Amino acid sequence: MMIGLEQLTPGSYALATVAFTAVLLFCVAIRRRYFSPISDIPGPFLASFSVLWEVYEVIVGHIEVSVIALHKKHGYFVRISHYEVSVSHPDAIRKILLAPLRKVDWYKIMALPDHFHQTPMSEVDPKRRVERARNVAAGYALSNIIKSEPFLDDSISLLKKQWTRLAQEKTPVEFDKWFNYLAFDIIGEVTFSGSFGFLASGSDIGGSIENTRILTLYVAVMGYFQKIHRMTLGNPWISQLGMTPSQHIFDTVRRAVAAREQNQNARKDMMEQWLMERKLHPERFEERELYGVASATIGAGADTVSATLQAFYYYLLRSPQSLARLHEEIDTASAEGRFSKVVSYAEARELPFLQACTHVSVNPWVIHRSVEFFGADADEFKPERWLEPRAKDMDRYMMQFGAGYNSCPGQHLARMEISKVTATLIRDFDVRQVDPKHNWSFKSHFTAVPYDWPCYVEPRTRSIDS
Ligand code: HEM
Incomplete structure (x- = not known):
């Protein structure tokens, strides 16, 4: 019919x-x-x-x-x-990550708030990625980062002051908050010559940190649905309305850049290097890319460091032998007068066991937990493995900062922060978990290591200079 x-x-x-x-x-x-x-x-x-x-x-x-x-x-x-x-596979790092292969399209989501704001991270073509990275490399270089070390000291001293106050009040320290405040303030100092004020206020001012978590969720999921992103919140017409999840971080960067322009004491920070590069090569380094890179630096450089510091304490508290060995190393160096008030990066690098402890990884777990590369104890927190002869072989498979052309440009700052913070805090505070039986729990799924395990802290020496 x-x-x-x-x-x-x-x-x-x-x-x-x-x-x-x-x-x-x-x-x-x-x-x-x-x-x-x-x-x-x-x-x-x-x-x-x-x-x-x-x-x-x-x-x-x-x-x-x-x-x-x-x-x-x-x-x-x-x-x-x-x-x-x-x-x-054992060849995965060499043949995939170290090869100039095109990145998956997921990375295109990292052009925030829209595709006009490309960054090295959002660029999927290896050749163009390397060209974009050239614009910003000088800012991330160790020779540049190290100039900000005295300002890291200020942030670490402020953290110590706040922890001492909490110790006196017998209030537990929530590591996920305080290490985030520290990491964000340090990024502010190193990038814009000024902290964001999280440590001083002891709070997430304007919900900025919470907002980066919402942004992380958005990016993590919408990276798989780029077409929908481009038609909706990632559309340049819509993004101009300022409703996108990345708007907050973008506004923070704009405010920080404006404050820096007024700041007579602005230093040779990362922004200074990027502005110089832009002046020299305006044709290849547009202003919006500069804003994109600054936003990416804040987004990529705080949660990662905070998560590493939390993992460092979390595993040490569960491994009393390792903690005792670390205390011994640090107390000996301290008694020999080898430390500044806030332990310097150079001093912290002379502590082999501390460096072995900070060899933690956030990603990619599959390789890092492989029994084949790291032995039967791959799953255990065992810093001493990095002091054994097998360390050299295992090092080839470490990729906590990525590998190849796509590796982390912030690794110098990360190593400096983590070395200084851990050496100083282990020297100056005893830490005890409020409930030692409480294992970490994921408060939110979209932070790297979002533990919820408050700890009591106790100053170890009466003469702590906060
Ligand atoms: C322990 C701390 C850190 C770890 C474990 C870490 C790890 C990584 C990894 C694995 C990547 C590659 C991601 C991918 O290709 O999917 C990456 C990229 C990146 N990281 Fe880090 N990072 C850390 C700290 C930092 C810091 C402190 C900064 C800022 C100064 C930073 C800035 C960046 C940026 C901008 C990218 C994107 C690079 C690009 O593709 O152009 N990171 N990081």
Whole structure:
């Protein structure tokens, strides 16, 4: 029986559209599942035809645990989406990360608030990525960062002062907050010659830190749905309305740049280096890229350091032997007069056991937890492994700062911050968890290590100069 078009009701049009879409989606799923070049690679069923498995795991917050389990089950290669394969092979670092391969399109989301604001991180083409990175490299160089060391000392002294006050009040210290305040204030000092004032106020002024977590969630998920991002919040017309999740960080950067312009004492900070580069090469380093890079630096340089400091304390408190050994190393150096008031980077680098403890990684877990590369104790907090002869072999597989052309430009600052902060705080404070049996819990899924485990701190010497 034939039906004339005039006989179709709005309801049957809707039904036909739904049916057509369902058939289309089904065909796409079948093609991805059975006729893709990576169809023969094992993995979760959902991952064989969509990104939904990966997005779900990102939202739940423990993708690293799930991917490790998949590698244990299936071997070196696991399909984690219809176009992505996770590799845990010993050659993965050399052949993938150290090779000039194009990055996945997920990184394009890092052009915030819209695609006019490209940065080295959002650039997926290796050659263009290297060119963009050239504009900002001088700012991140150790020779430049080290000039800000006295201002790191100011921030660390302020943290000590606040901790001493909390100790007197017998108020537990929430490490996730205080290390975040410290890391954000240090980024402010190093980038704009001025802290954001988190440590002084002891609070998340204007909800800035909370906002970076919302932004992290947005970026982590929408990276998989770039088309939707570009049509909605990532559309330049809409982004100009200032409603995007990155607006807060962007406004913070604008305010910091404006304050820096008025600041007679602005130093040779990162911004100074970038402004100089822009003056020399305005054709290749646009103003909006400069703002994008500054925002990326704040976004990438605070949570990472804070998470590392939290992990450092968390694991040490669970490993009394390691903590005792670290105290011994630091107390000996202190008794020999080898320390400044705030331990300098050069002094902290002379502490082998401390450096072994800070060899922690936030990513990528799959390689770092591999028994094949790191031995049967790969899962244990065992800093002394870095003092053993096997350290040299294992070092080849460490990629806590990434690897190759895409590695972390902030690693000098991160190493300096972490070395100084840990040496100074271990020397000056005893730390005791309020509830030692309480293991970490993920308060929010979108911070690197969001522990919720308050601790009592107690000054170790009466003569602490805060
Ligand atoms: C312990 C602390 C840190 C760790 C573990 C860390 C780790 C990493 C890793 C693994 C990447 C590569 C990410 C990827 O390709 O997906 C990266 C990129 C980046 N990091 Fe860090 N980082 C740390 C601290 C910092 C600091 C202090 C800064 C700022 C001064 C910073 C700024 C950046 C930037 C701007 C990028 C993007 C680079 C690009 O692609 O152009 N990081 N970081």
